[in-house]
Amino acid sequence: MNIILLGPPGAGKGTQASRLEAERGMVQLSTGDMLRAAVAAKSEVGLKAKAVMDAGDLVSDEIVTGILSERLDHDDVRKGFILDGYPRTVAQAESLERLLTQKGMALDHVIELVVDEDALIDRITGRFSCASCGTGYHERYKRPLVEGVCDVCGSREFKRRPDDNEETVRNRLAEYRAKTAPILPHYEAKGLVRRADGMAPIAEVNDAIEAILDGGA
Numbered sequence: 184m185n186i187i188l189l190g191p192p193g194a195g196k197g198t199q200a201s202r203l204e205a206e207r208g209m210v211q212l213s214t215g216d217m218l219r220a221a222v223a224a225k226s227e228v229g230l231k232a233k234a235v236m237d238a239g240d241l242v243s244d245e246i247v248t249g250i251l252s253e254r255l256d257h258d259d260v261r262k263g264f265i266l267d268g269y270p271r272t273v274a275q276a277e278s279l280e281r282l283l284t285q286k287g288m289a290l291d292h293v294i295e296l297v298v299d300e301d302a303l304i305d306r307i308t309g310r311f312s313c314a315s316c317g318t319g320y321h322e323r324y325k326r327p328l329v330e331g332v333c334d335v336c337g338s339r340e341f342k343r344r345p346d347d348n349e350e351t352v353r354n355r356l357a358e359y360r361a362k363t364a365p366i367l368p369h370y371e372a373k374g375l376v377r378r379a380d381g382m383a384p385i386a387e388v389n390d391a392i393e394a395i396l397d398g399g400a
Contacts (some may be wrong), residue, residue: 184209184263184396185288187270189367190296191359193307193352194381195388199296200265202389207396208262212254214247214269221250228253248278255286271363276370292395293370296381296388300356303382307352314340 184207188196200211221229222236228249235242247269254260270276283289309322315338320327328334333341346352370376379391 184291185266185283186263186291186396187266187293187370188296189293189363190381191298191300191303192355193303194296194298195385196267196296198385199388199392200267202385203265203392206393209265210259210262211265211267212251212260212269213267214251217250217254218242218247221253226253244272244275244278247275248282251279252282252286255282255288270366273366273369276366290370290375292377293367293375294392294395295367295376295378297378298381303356304349304352307347308349310347311341311343313338314342 186209188200190196197211200209203209204211218229218232218236222233223229228246232242232246232250235246251269255264266279270279280290305323306321309324310319311322312319313333313336316333316336318333318335319325320341331339333339346355367376377395379388379395381388383391
């Protein structure tokens with residue numbers, strides 16, 4: 184199965200991709216991770232990407248497609264891949280289709296994690312984690328059993344991501360609506376789009392995605 188996971192920041196795409204990797208042997212292909220790996224490997228397209236990033240410019244669609252092309256040639260992708268963060272535009276979606284056709288591959292599903300934006304903002308802005316072991320908490324939904332003490336390691340130091348504030352989160356949601364959500368009609372026309380309730384508990388979202396992959400939804 185080859186899929187795209189769509190949804191705004193905080194919708195749980197990374198969490199669900201990790202579960203699919205563990206349960207099905209699928210590989211999560213994150214644009215950022217692939218870029219860093221290509222630069223580190225000093226491949227031809229990686230060197231091009233490094234030159235562009237060193238100059239402070241945005242990496243072009245052509246370079247991203249080249250890096251994805253290299254990654255799709257690895258053996259581990261044969262069990263299926265999960266694209267997260269790409270494509271973001273209709274032009275990238277069309278480029279992806281050409282690339283997959285060249286490689287004798289195809290997309291099976293585009294799965295959108297549907298969220299309530301106000302509830303999502305509450306979910307994101309309330310989260311914090313242990314500074315020592317990284318265990319995640321939330322101001323209202325998952326506080327430490329002993330106030331101020333990590334349940335796992337006993338640390339008394341906690342941290343928040345600096346961009347987990349309402350203004351930043353609203354801006355990221357607006358950017359998603361403006362730039363990424365428009366690719367949905369492109370895939371709707373091809374009959375590829377399926378949806379899952381991204382506000383449900385993690386295990387329920389996972390079950391819904393598994394049902395889609397198994398042909399039950």
